[in-house]
Structure formats: C-alpha cells, structure tokens
Amino acid sequence: MPVEAIEAEVTAQRLARLNQALGSGMFVHVRNMLHDMAASDIALILESSPPRTRQVLWQLIDTQQTGEILEALGEDLKDHLIRQMSPESVARATAGMDTDDLAYILRSLPDALYKRVLQSMSSQDRLRVEQALSYPDDTAGSIMNTDTVTLRPDVNLDVILRYLRQRGSLPDTTDTLYVVDKRDRVLGGVRLADLLTCDPTASVRSIMDPELESIPVAMGDTEVAQLFERHDWVSAPVVDEQGKLLGRITIDDVVDVIRENADHSMMGMAGMEDDADTFGPVLKSTLRRSLWLTINLFAALLAASVSNLFEGTLEQFATIAILMTIVPSMGGVAGNQTLALVIRGIALGHVGQSNSRWLIGKELAIGMLNGLVWSLLVFVAVWLWKNDMALGALIGGAMLINMTVAGFAGAGIPLLLKKFNIDPALAGGMVLTTVTDVIGLFAFLGLATLFLMH
Amino acid sequence: MPVEAIEAEVTAQRLARLNQALGSGMFVHVRNMLHDMAASDIALILESSPPRTRQVLWQLIDTQQTGEILEALGEDLKDHLIRQMSPESVARATAGMDTDDLAYILRSLPDALYKRVLQSMSSQDRLRVEQALSYPDDTAGSIMNTDTVTLRPDVNLDVILRYLRQRGSLPDTTDTLYVVDKRDRVLGGVRLADLLTCDPTASVRSIMDPELESIPVAMGDTEVAQLFERHDWVSAPVVDEQGKLLGRITIDDVVDVIRENADHSMMGMAGMEDDADTFGPVLKSTLRRSLWLTINLFAALLAASVSNLFEGTLEQFATIAILMTIVPSMGGVAGNQTLALVIRGIALGHVGQSNSRWLIGKELAIGMLNGLVWSLLVFVAVWLWKNDMALGALIGGAMLINMTVAGFAGAGIPLLLKKFNIDPALAGGMVLTTVTDVIGLFAFLGLATLFLMH
Missing domain, CATH: 1.25.60.10 (MgtE N-terminal domain-like)
Structure with a gap:
C-alpha cells in the first residue's frame, strides 16, 4: 500500500x-x-x-x-x-x-x-x-481574531519577558507580538524567536521590525491570502484607516480562504456550490443542481435553434448532421483551456488591466494556430472517412473559425465578466460553451448551406 | 474602487x-x-x-x-x-x-x-x-527542511534560554523546538510561546507536548497538507521509519502544496498543465494544449461515428438532427457536476473505500431524479416547439437514460480511475464527456430509429 x-x-x-x-x-x-x-x-x-x-x-x-x-x-x-x-x-x-x-x-x-x-x-x-x-x-475583518498581544516600543526585553511569564500563555499561532504607540497605531513587530535570541537588555524598539506590513481591515480575504502566500507569513496585524491595531489574521484562517477559493474555482466551473456536501441528502442535492441544468437547457435549445435555421441543409445531407457535433466540441475544449488559464491568472493576481489586452491577443493567436492545425487534421480525417474532399474543406474551415473565436472568447469572456463584477469562475464556462456551440454550428452549417445547396 | x-x-x-x-x-x-x-x-x-x-x-x-x-x-x-x-x-x-x-x-x-x-x-x-x-x-521528504533545532528532555529551561541567546537566531517559521532522545528519536515538542511563558526552572520534559505528531518521511505531500489543514499546524517534525528526526515541514511549503493541488484540479479538468504560464510564448502554449485536443478529436469522431450508425434515420428526419445535441449536452453538465463533487471529495480525503458505494448510489439516485425532471421539461418544450408529442416523448426518454448514466458515470469514473492510479482530475472529464456523448446520441438516435422508422 x-x-x-x-x-x-x-x-x-x-x-x-x-x-x-x-x-x-x-x-x-x-x-x-x-x-x-x-x-x-x-x-x-x-x-x-x-x-x-x-x-x-x-x-x-x-x-x-x-x-x-x-x-x-x-x-x-x-x-x-x-x-x-x-x-x-x-x-x-x-x-x-x-x-x-x-x-x-x-x-x-x-x-x-x-x-x-x-x-x-x-x-x-x-x-x-x-x-x-x-x-x-469576505474581508480581512471577517477572518480576524482580536486576541493580539501588544508591546510598547521603549521597554526593555527583560520587562517583556517578565510580563509574558506572568501572563502564563499566548494565543494560538502567535509568532509575532505587535509594537504600538499610545494611540494603538502599529509601529512594528517583534518575533517570538527574536525575544528568545536577543540580548534581554535591548529595547523593544531596537529589535522590532519596523517594516512589518499591516492589513487594512476592509481588504478582501482573497487579497489577504495572496499576501500571506507571497510573503510566507504566519500572522499579520489588521489595522483601521488610521493605522490603529484591530486584531490579527493567522495562517490557519488564510489556509481556509485558499481552500475555499480553490473549491470555488473548481466547483464553480462545473456549476456546483463551493461547499456542496459530498454526502448530503439526495433531494436537497438534486434541487441545488437544477439552476445550472436549467441554464444549460436554454443553451442547448439555443444551439438546436441554430441547427433549426439550416433544416433544409440537414434534410438533404445526413452526413452534415453526423459531423456537426465535431466543430462545437473542439471549440469548447480549446476555449475551456484558455478560460481555466485566465481564471487562474485572475485568482493569482497575475492578470489585470495592464496586461489583459496582451493576454487576449496571445490567446487569439493560439486559437488561430490551433485552428490551423486542427482544421487541417479534421479536413484529412473527414476526407478519408467520407471520401469527400469538399466536405473535409467545409468542416476544416468551420473549425478554423470556431477555434479562433474560442481563443478570443476564452480570454475575453472572463475578463469582461470580471469588469461587470460577475464571478468568471461561476458564469464563464456556461457562457463560453454557448458561444462556441452557437458559432461552431453556425460556421459549419452555414458554410455547408453556402457551398452545398444550389 | x-x-x-x-x-x-x-x-x-x-x-x-x-x-x-x-x-x-x-x-x-x-x-x-x-x-x-x-x-x-x-x-x-x-x-x-x-x-x-x-x-x-x-x-x-x-x-x-x-x-x-x-x-x-x-x-x-x-x-x-x-x-x-x-x-x-x-x-x-x-x-x-x-x-x-x-x-x-x-x-x-x-x-x-x-x-x-x-x-x-x-x-x-x-x-x-x-x-x-x-x-x-511529492512526498514529505521532498518538502522538508533540515534546519531543525533540537532539545534534550532533561535540561532546565534556563539552560535552553541561554543556549538560544548564544545561538543568536532561529530558522524561519520556527514555532516549535523538537525534543529528541540520544538516538534522535522525537519525544515531543516545546513551543516558543511556552519557552517564553513557563517558569525557567522547569525542565524541558515537564513542559513539552509528548503527543506531538510526527510525519513519516514517505507520506504523500497531499496527505501532509490535509494534516496541516485539519490540525492548524505551523510546522511539524518529519521522521524516518525508526522515528528518528530528519527535518521539519513548514506551513509555507504546505500552502504551496495546497495551491498546486488546487491548480491541478482546476486546470487538469480543463486539460491544462497545473503550472501553465499565463503569459508564456504562443508556440509553446499551442504545443502543450494539443494532447487534450487530440484526445477530444478522437472522442468527437467517436460520437460522430455513433451518429453515423443512424444515417438512415437522420436522412429521413432532419428534426432529429436538429435536436440531437440536447441530450448529450444535458448529460455532460449533470455528469460534470457529480464529477467535480467526487474529485473534490477525494482530494479532501472524504471519499474512500468505505463510502464510495454509498456515494455512487446517491449520485445514481440524483441522476434519475434529475432525469425525470428534465425529461419532462424537454418533453414539453419539444412537443410545443415541434408540435409533435411522439418526438417529445422520444427525447424525454433518451434524456432520462442519459442523465441516469451521467450520475452513475460521474461518480463511478473518478473512483475507478483512482483505483487504477490514474489521476481523476486529469482524465475524468474527458472520459465522462465521451460516455455521456456516446450514450446520449445512442439513446436518442436509437429510440428515434426504433419508433419512427418502419
């Protein structure tokens, strides 16, 4: 084992x-x-x-x-x-x-x-x-504890050591004591490790880290988690707008935020609630999943009504019907790859205003390149299968169009949703698949109608 | 802002x-x-x-x-x-x-x-x-640091305090010093907080936590992360098979593991590599995405060849072609909901041998219930749209079959893949979609052929 x-x-x-x-x-x-x-x-x-x-x-x-x-x-x-x-x-x-x-x-x-x-x-x-x-x-305030231990800057360490021994214990996950002025504004931090290793006749001020970063109480918890991850913090002080100490955030709560956000991205993309109970009761689970299925039914009916526009073509060429799922399927997968990348980039704080245009351009280029490769492959595959070069060329052309759109939409949709404050992890996948389905069917059935129907 | x-x-x-x-x-x-x-x-x-x-x-x-x-x-x-x-x-x-x-x-x-x-x-x-x-x-050993500070049990705290002051500093993210015997076996841990708050004349043994859990060096890093999350640890000792101290794991490395696993689940489900570079070069990115698209092309061709079996039906009824994407689409979404839930359950350590049968049963029940609801809805929708009750009944029947299969497959596939040591987050989505596409087309086109062709 x-x-x-x-x-x-x-x-x-x-x-x-x-x-x-x-x-x-x-x-x-x-x-x-x-x-x-x-x-x-x-x-x-x-x-x-x-x-x-x-x-x-x-x-x-x-x-x-x-x-x-x-x-x-x-x-x-x-x-x-x-x-x-x-x-x-x-x-x-x-x-x-x-x-x-x-x-x-x-x-x-x-x-x-x-x-x-x-x-x-x-x-x-x-x-x-x-x-x-x-x-x-979802703000720093909501994951903050108020059990901070504070020090004054102009005291010697031996006084602090005596005080701590009288106190008898420290709150869980305390790695740093905060140094504050008379108005409770944070001046710096003293790590427990330094209290143990420094000369006890030194003053708090002389050993404190004056660069200690404080977290504004209204900062988003995702933002807080990014800071903790980036700086390998175990705890950090939380302050109000005047820099007054309100409490502290500890790594265990941050880990919960990271876990929640990760679940949210993954479950959200599948149309599930973040914290859905794996072993929850059947009826409750069924009800909770219906919203997504309702939306998908509309999306599927939309796709079907696109096909409906080309009823004449489908009536005349059964082969077109047989092949028509391929183009939407490839577009969906290519678009979803881009979508996952961009959503993760947003979550990690790598994607912002300054580089989103570049990113869309890059994904558009990848989409076109992908489109070229796969349209060529599917052209050959369909030509050989159906022994019909024109048909191969039609589906290849549709594939090129749809995969280019997929690259563009896969990057553009989450960025657009984010701009309107809609969570891209939740809505992105469904919107994208609808786009690639509709465009894929339109492109293939449209080209087929244009070139095959006389 | x-x-x-x-x-x-x-x-x-x-x-x-x-x-x-x-x-x-x-x-x-x-x-x-x-x-x-x-x-x-x-x-x-x-x-x-x-x-x-x-x-x-x-x-x-x-x-x-x-x-x-x-x-x-x-x-x-x-x-x-x-x-x-x-x-x-x-x-x-x-x-x-x-x-x-x-x-x-x-x-x-x-x-x-x-x-x-x-x-x-x-x-x-x-x-x-x-x-x-x-x-x-991916084992505890690979995320372990060797910079541990160890104590002997029968020494008084004032000796330790003097030693630490001589040492002058402690490794980053040290919250606990480990107490070992002469053979370096871990006996317990002393938290820095306790060193500061306890009576210095006490012995290490009297204040150490003898229940301190050690991590076997060969334990998987995901397992390690689950332990840290569950117990809110900041660091933990790593030991070999004899219980000898080898090093320690700190929360910052654990957070990296959690982040990697989360990225892996999310990106893997979209067929992307965990750590794909959001701003990487176009050509490299295109190449890396081709594997998934290749697999999907085969899946799409497989689905097309299912449709191909029913060419006669499609030739005669264009409406069937128009509607045939709805059933696979709904099955795919329902199956993916289950898949996401089960993959997360596995990742959190909630799903194992003892409860997987129950889970499959539950998801099968949800699939059937979903199937009933949505087959009824789609029956009515198609009946009204196409003014054809029989057609509505056909698509409804196919929907019931496919959504039941989707529930079963969405739970069964990841559990089966895990049994064969294939990563469900990577392969699950593609296998599932292929199943729901093939079954969905088979059910709808098969029923249509059975009842409409004479």
Whole structure:
C-alpha cells in the first residue's frame, strides 16, 4: 500500500469500525470511541458519512467537543447540524471559539435563531461577536481574531519577558507580538524567536521590525491570502484607516480562504456550490443542481435553434448532421483551456488591466494556430472517412473559425465578466460553451448551406 | 474602487510605470525601481509580464535577488529562466536557499545542467541537496527542511534560554523546538510561546507536548497538507521509519502544496498543465494544449461515428438532427457536476473505500431524479416547439437514460480511475464527456430509429 494512503486508510478503518459498532447497536462503545478522538478527526468522519450515520453519530458526541467539531466542518454540513440545535446549545458550544469562527457561524444562521443564540451568550462574548459581525463577509475583518498581544516600543526585553511569564500563555499561532504607540497605531513587530535570541537588555524598539506590513481591515480575504502566500507569513496585524491595531489574521484562517477559493474555482466551473456536501441528502442535492441544468437547457435549445435555421441543409445531407457535433466540441475544449488559464491568472493576481489586452491577443493567436492545425487534421480525417474532399474543406474551415473565436472568447469572456463584477469562475464556462456551440454550428452549417445547396 | 482591488492596483501601477520606463529605454531607472522591491513583488511582476518584457526585466535584476525571486516564481517560468542561466549562476543564486526549494529546482533541470550545477556548489550544499534529492517527488521528504533545532528532555529551561541567546537566531517559521532522545528519536515538542511563558526552572520534559505528531518521511505531500489543514499546524517534525528526526515541514511549503493541488484540479479538468504560464510564448502554449485536443478529436469522431450508425434515420428526419445535441449536452453538465463533487471529495480525503458505494448510489439516485425532471421539461418544450408529442416523448426518454448514466458515470469514473492510479482530475472529464456523448446520441438516435422508422 502506498504510504500516502495510510492516513486515509486509518480514517477508513475507523469509519468501518464505527459503522460496525453502530450497526450492531453498540452505542456506548461508539460513544467511547468518539470520546478518544480529536475533534478534527470526528469532523472528518462526519463529513465522510451518509446522512443517517451522521445523525446517529451526532447524538453520541460529547457536548464538550461540539464547538471544536463544528469549527472543523464544511459550511454546508455545519449549517445543517446547527439548525437542529437549540439556541442555548449553540451558545454553549461556541463559547470560547475564535471570534472570527464564531461570527462566521452566526452569519449563516437564520435571523430568528441568530438572535436567540446572541441572547444566550455571555454579555462579553456578545460584544466581541457583534463587533466581528460588523465587518463585511469576505474581508480581512471577517477572518480576524482580536486576541493580539501588544508591546510598547521603549521597554526593555527583560520587562517583556517578565510580563509574558506572568501572563502564563499566548494565543494560538502567535509568532509575532505587535509594537504600538499610545494611540494603538502599529509601529512594528517583534518575533517570538527574536525575544528568545536577543540580548534581554535591548529595547523593544531596537529589535522590532519596523517594516512589518499591516492589513487594512476592509481588504478582501482573497487579497489577504495572496499576501500571506507571497510573503510566507504566519500572522499579520489588521489595522483601521488610521493605522490603529484591530486584531490579527493567522495562517490557519488564510489556509481556509485558499481552500475555499480553490473549491470555488473548481466547483464553480462545473456549476456546483463551493461547499456542496459530498454526502448530503439526495433531494436537497438534486434541487441545488437544477439552476445550472436549467441554464444549460436554454443553451442547448439555443444551439438546436441554430441547427433549426439550416433544416433544409440537414434534410438533404445526413452526413452534415453526423459531423456537426465535431466543430462545437473542439471549440469548447480549446476555449475551456484558455478560460481555466485566465481564471487562474485572475485568482493569482497575475492578470489585470495592464496586461489583459496582451493576454487576449496571445490567446487569439493560439486559437488561430490551433485552428490551423486542427482544421487541417479534421479536413484529412473527414476526407478519408467520407471520401469527400469538399466536405473535409467545409468542416476544416468551420473549425478554423470556431477555434479562433474560442481563443478570443476564452480570454475575453472572463475578463469582461470580471469588469461587470460577475464571478468568471461561476458564469464563464456556461457562457463560453454557448458561444462556441452557437458559432461552431453556425460556421459549419452555414458554410455547408453556402457551398452545398444550389 | 473596492478595497480588495488596491493591492492588485498597486502591482498594476508598478507594472505600468516599469513598462513606461522600459519603453523609453530608461534601464537604469528600471534597475533602481527593481532594486527597491521585495523579491516576491518582482516575481509577481515577472509572472504578469509578456515574454519580451520579462526578458529585459530579468537582465536588469540584481543577481543577489535572483535566488529569492526564483523561489517565488511558478514552476513553468522558473524552469524557463534557469535554463538560460549558467550552471555557476544557478549555483550562486541557489546558495543559502531552503533545502527543499533547492532540491525542487534541481529536480526540474535537464540532466547535463543539473550535474554541472551540483559541481559548482560548495561541498556542504551539495551533500545537503543530494540528501534531499534522495526523497521521491511529492512526498514529505521532498518538502522538508533540515534546519531543525533540537532539545534534550532533561535540561532546565534556563539552560535552553541561554543556549538560544548564544545561538543568536532561529530558522524561519520556527514555532516549535523538537525534543529528541540520544538516538534522535522525537519525544515531543516545546513551543516558543511556552519557552517564553513557563517558569525557567522547569525542565524541558515537564513542559513539552509528548503527543506531538510526527510525519513519516514517505507520506504523500497531499496527505501532509490535509494534516496541516485539519490540525492548524505551523510546522511539524518529519521522521524516518525508526522515528528518528530528519527535518521539519513548514506551513509555507504546505500552502504551496495546497495551491498546486488546487491548480491541478482546476486546470487538469480543463486539460491544462497545473503550472501553465499565463503569459508564456504562443508556440509553446499551442504545443502543450494539443494532447487534450487530440484526445477530444478522437472522442468527437467517436460520437460522430455513433451518429453515423443512424444515417438512415437522420436522412429521413432532419428534426432529429436538429435536436440531437440536447441530450448529450444535458448529460455532460449533470455528469460534470457529480464529477467535480467526487474529485473534490477525494482530494479532501472524504471519499474512500468505505463510502464510495454509498456515494455512487446517491449520485445514481440524483441522476434519475434529475432525469425525470428534465425529461419532462424537454418533453414539453419539444412537443410545443415541434408540435409533435411522439418526438417529445422520444427525447424525454433518451434524456432520462442519459442523465441516469451521467450520475452513475460521474461518480463511478473518478473512483475507478483512482483505483487504477490514474489521476481523476486529469482524465475524468474527458472520459465522462465521451460516455455521456456516446450514450446520449445512442439513446436518442436509437429510440428515434426504433419508433419512427418502419
């Protein structure tokens, strides 16, 4: 067995043993097994189980672990489980959770439940959360924790060291303490590593990194993730417009953003919701997939009505009907290659105003070059197959047109969608395929009608 | 301007200014601008520039920054630039680079260049790198650094604190020091935060976390990334089969793995290479995209030859030809939805042996349910459009068959491919579309032939 399968295997074995115990009704045994597991492992098992098993497992879970497990679950399943809990249990489960995670959970609750959960909280927690909820979703503020430890610049390190020892602990994933002035404006950062390695008689100011970059609280979370990736940060301070320290963002939340964005690109291109639950119930899943299929039905009917324009040609030449799917298909694949490239380029921050014209030009050139190569190939293939050179030339010509359009549209459509603030990862594929289908059919059937019908 | 566009805007402005300076031949000015930028920003600008601009920029870059810039570049562009450098400059640029990054670069070099780069290195660097290169690509070993700081368990913290102060610095992204026994086996970990907050008279053993998980050196890097994500680690020790400490993996390398895998899923589904260079040269890009288009041409010809079987029907009924793209199109979209879900489930480690049968069953059920809904809709649509109830019933029947198959195939194909160790993200989409095209055409044209031809 390849070593990389071991971890998955361990989960599989656990699942198998859990299922066995569940199946034979040994609920106490299951409860004990769950009690010994880390919250993140239980979350994984819940994600990997069909609805009925989940339901039973959820009942058997230690209420003390509920909060941590919820934190580790995907959005879809998390929502589902929370909606079944009483507001009091939600409040209890989420007490002590990181502010950003707590806000994230509350944000997704229905209004009535949300208010009741807030009421069930301690006043301190409520204040903390209401503050966090005031930042819009998908901004730095929404993934920020408020558990920062701050230092003053003109203190010596030995004082800091004594203070930390009195404090007794530091928040999770603390790698840097922030140095602030009297108005809480960030002056720099001191890494824990430097606190340990520098001379204790030095001052904070002398060892701090004054170039420490701060993140504006309203910056988009994708932007934040790009900064973390580019600079290999573990944490970064978040500031308001005056440079006042509001909190910090840690790499674990950034990893979640990266994961979400990646899921979004991949699932979005297939017309699925980012966080669709792999083992969710059938009816709910069916409903959620209908929007995309509805749009596609219209696109397919549009393509069919293009063919309908050429009914006369199709009536006379069955061969045209037989071959007519080839041109749209090749255009679709070529266009999708370009689309994927451009969407990723946008996501990585490589594509912007300054170079989008060049990019469209390049993809247009590739489309034409591709068109030449493949029209030649399909010309030869069809000529040999149908023993009809004219037919080969027709389909080749249509292919050249469609692949050129595909290159242009594959780059142009996502850039255009982005300009209108429509997410290219979501809408791009469907718009593109419609274009390449319609143009491909038009080109082939049009050329055929022009040259074959007299 | 939305705040999330600010960072992108800054890069765009810089690019614009750089381009302006380049265009007017102010190379000294450009060199100065580059000199003041961080390596990661220069890398971003290189990634975002067309080939010619890149070439000029690359000449103007400070050789001292070359190594850091290379580290931050995408694989495709990095390879391209390194192949233009002399072995000596590569050796110079990569001196002092993290072992894993250095090994990563060397791994991608052509053999001749690779050997000459190794020869140009200091013997110490060479040893370090040859060790790193002995671990297979895509394993924990290949993303591991060897710069660990280790402690003995029976020493008091004040001794450690004195040692660290003498040492003067710690490797980047160090959050935990590893506690090892005399044979270098990992006993636990001490977080820097604990060193700062605990009583200095305590022993290492008393404050260390004995439950610290170690990563086997042969574990797959995707697996490693899943562990980091699940447990919110910043770093983790890597051990050999005897539990001996070999090095450590840090979150920045894990983020690269997550990014690569995400790109792989998204780009792979469109038939693109993971790290395809958005602004790469036209000819190279065209060549790289041909494999997928070749495969698709065969798939399209296969679909055409299915239609060819029903030439007689198509000859007699042009309407059948007009409508025949609808069924494959809907099946393709429905199948792709399932495919994306399952591929993501596999990537997250949620789908395994124990639940794959359930998953296929669920997707089959969704496919049938979808099939019922959409066959009814298309039945009505076609009946109204073509004023032909029988035709509507035919296309509806074919739709039901194809969408049921699409659900089954969308889940079954990636699971089957995975079983044969073929990457489902790469091959899945093409195989699936071929299946839904062929079955869709077969079902519709077959039913039409059966019921309309006498």
